[in-house]
Amino acid sequence: MILPIVAYGDPVLRKKCKEIPKGYPKLEELLEGMWETMYNAKGVGLAAPQVGVPLRLFLVDTTPFADDEELSSDEQKQLNGFKKVFINAKIEEEVGEEWAFNEGCLSIPDVREDVKRKDTITISYVDENFKAHKETFDGLIARVVQHEYDHIEGILFTDKLSPLKKRMLKGRLNNISKGKIHVDYRMRFPNMKKGR
Template identity: 65%
Template structure:
């Protein structure tokens, strides 16, 4: 089932999320719904806060980047343990912030510990585009958005565009929930 994506300005996007355990209700169905939602919106990652849940869960599928091998995983209770290498800029976007793309600096290598959807614990090093997508989604479960990484001047330049997004004055091909509008589309 395709779920509405929460738009910029919703308080859930600024919450530090809580861990879940194996008893979380209907977790597999939630993960399936997140895949459907992400693919429907042509995303490469989706975090639970983006569908209104303040839990430490996100998914990543980098198939959209044809230069790198496919990387498709579920991350539960993830913790980035280390970020290394020289930070590099990449033009990022976010399903919760449609029509806004900005260069964001991130380090190319991460060491992450997480559970998969079968509750198997992993600790692995990830590099390149997959690491960047994970860092972006990880920021979501930490209550951060890519716009938080921009300069104060750049944020000021985007203010009216971001306000319009929160009011629902934006076009998307997927369902969204807007914090300053009572209806869904």
């Protein structure tokens, strides 16, 4: 089932999310809904708070990035078919050079900005079967995982911008929270006037 994506300004996007206990009811249903919602919105990642659920859960599928001709064939191979569920994730380490990449977010449509992040991360998490993993990712995969991980910490990519950039975006962000934007996927706007 396609779920509405929560827009910028909703308090759920600012919550530090709760861990998911083993045996959490309807987890499979939630995951199915999140995958369907993410693909419908043409995203490469989606976190539970983005569908209004303040849990430490996000999913990633970097396959759409594999078509980028500027990437090496090794990078394309790495991105193609990288599809994972991250539950109760914790970034253990972020290392390497900081590099800028133009990021966007399904909760903040039509806003894209360069965000600097470290190149390599080590993250521990459990998958949808509650099997424990500790893995190291770099490049674009690390970037997508960092972006989604920020969501479960109550952080948005716009928080990482300079004060000047934030001021310049303020009006656009307010319009998003009021629903004054056209999107081709279902959204829930926190400050939308009733009857519009």
